[in-house]
Amino acid sequence: MALGTSGAESNSTGNSxxxxxxxxxxxxxxxxxxxxxxxxIVGLPIRAAAAIVNQFVANG
Numbered sequence: 001m002a003l004g005t006s007g008a009e010s011n012s013t014g015n016s017x018x019x020x021x022x023x024x025x026x027x028x029x030x031x032x033x034x035x036x037x038x039x040x041i042v043g044l045p046i047r048a049a050a051a052i053v054n055q056f057v058a059n060g
Contacts, residue, residue: 025033
């Protein structure tokens with residue numbers, strides 16, 4: 001029973017973003033999310049290639 005109580009307490013305090021669950025996103029927030037996703041998708045292969053090249057050109 002004590003475990004169930006502590007689990008319920010952690011769920012109620014686990015929402016640290018401060019936004020209500022039912023809040024709709026504004027257009028600016030949607031554009032911001034899309035821009036971050038595009039940057040991550042485009043940047044990931046570039047970072048991976050840079051890490052591989054770095055292994056060949058590093059001293060030692």
